[in-house]
Structure formats: C-alpha cells, structure tokens
Amino acid sequence: MPQTIKKNAEERMDKAIGALKRDLATLRAGRATPALLDRVQVEYYGALTPVNQLANINTPDTRTLMIQPWDKSSVSAIEKAIMKSDLGLTPSNDGASIRLSIPALTEERRAELVKLTKKFGEEAKVAIRNIRRDANDDIKKLEKGEISEDESRRHQDDIQKSTDKFTAEVDKVLAAKEKEIMEV
Structure with a gap:
C-alpha cells in the first residue's frame, strides 16, 4: 500500500x-516556436478555440511563425486573438495566411x-x-x-x-x- x-x-x-x-x-525566448501560440484562443463560431486547432503553424526561419488557417474566413479572427494576447507580437495578414515576426528581446x-x-x-x-x-x-x-x-x-x-x-x-x-x- x-x-x-x-x-x-x-x-x-x-x-x-x-x-x-x-x-x-509558451514564453517567447527570442526564437519562433509553434508552442508560443498554445495559449492563444480564437473566437470562432461563438466558441473559444486554440489557434493550433484552426491552422497549420510552422517556422520558415528562427524569427518567423507562419500561420495558415484551414478556413480562410478565420484569418481576421486569428489575427485579433494574437493582437489581444500578451505575446507582444504584431501579425501581418496577406489574406490567406498570417506572418508573425519575432523581434529580438x-x-x-x-x-x-x-x-x-x-x-x-x-x-x-x-x-x-x-x-x-x-x-x-x-x-x-x-x-x-x-x-x-x-x-x-x-x-x-x-x-x-x-x-x-x-x-x-x-x-x-x-x-x-x-x-x-x-x-x-
């Protein structure tokens, strides 16, 4: 026992x-990792949904995150959620995907x-x-x-x-x- x-x-x-x-x-340490967005919740069809369930997140280089939503209509909602989060990052939206540049700390x-x-x-x-x-x-x-x-x-x-x-x-x-x- x-x-x-x-x-x-x-x-x-x-x-x-x-x-x-x-x-x-989830803490930003100067390099891009998809885990940075784990806590970001997006208002999607009335429910809070994690970003990683709405989009493919990858890192083209060490200072950039690329978010490619499966549903193109969710791009603006994802962008708003990132701006509201405490990450201190500004997303750039090209209509089909969102880029996040991670500045040096x-x-x-x-x-x-x-x-x-x-x-x-x-x-x-x-x-x-x-x-x-x-x-x-x-x-x-x-x-x-x-x-x-x-x-x-x-x-x-x-x-x-x-x-x-x-x-x-x-x-x-x-x-x-x-x-x-x-x-x-």
Whole structure:
C-alpha cells in the first residue's frame, strides 16, 4: 500500500514537471516556436478555440511563425486573438495566411521573462510539496493500523527523496530556460 502511495505521488510530481515545461514553452525566448501560440484562443463560431486547432503553424526561419488557417474566413479572427494576447507580437495578414515576426528581446523584456520563469518554477515546486504533503498524510493514516511507526518514517523519507529529486528537476528545467532567455 505505501508503495502505491509513493508511485502515485511520483506520477503526480512528474505531471507537475510536464505542466511546467508546457508553461515555459509558451514564453517567447527570442526564437519562433509553434508552442508560443498554445495559449492563444480564437473566437470562432461563438466558441473559444486554440489557434493550433484552426491552422497549420510552422517556422520558415528562427524569427518567423507562419500561420495558415484551414478556413480562410478565420484569418481576421486569428489575427485579433494574437493582437489581444500578451505575446507582444504584431501579425501581418496577406489574406490567406498570417506572418508573425519575432523581434529580438530587449534587456528589460529578458528580465521580465526570467521573473515569469521563476514564478512558474515556484508554482511547480509548491505543487510538488503539496503532493508530498498529501502522500505523507496518506502514510500517516496507514500508520494507525496497517504499518509500524518505523515503516511510516521510512516511507516518508522515500517520499522526501522523490520530492528532492523532482525539485532538482524543476531547478534544472528553469536553469535551461533562463539560459535560453538570456542568450543574445
């Protein structure tokens, strides 16, 4: 039973790391990636729809995103959604597709992005600590009848080791993203 609790906790911690990586992928670090548009929602036939479900998004070069909607009538809606987003990008529309030029980042914008990166990292660490707390609570409940106090302590130590491992992984992911952002 405690092994199941530990396995479940590790799976949830792994999902927290995955969520952090997805969040960081949407940060603009000076180079074009289709993931930049993952959070952009387009008002399409009365429903908010992600851009990647309305169009083909590719990168002809490192500083340009090309958005080719499958339905040409959605071009203006996609353009409006990009302008409303917090990406700070201005789309250029040729009627059939949209081009996004990714400008080089200013030093101020780099500092803002690093702060945002750290915020995402802290949220991931809090999530991991909450998962640890939940797992430890579950083990303490087992201590009342199914396992001894020593076993409980050993399992809690195992969960702490997993927590430390995943927290170190968060730090590694953050360091890589900060390095990418600060690259000129």
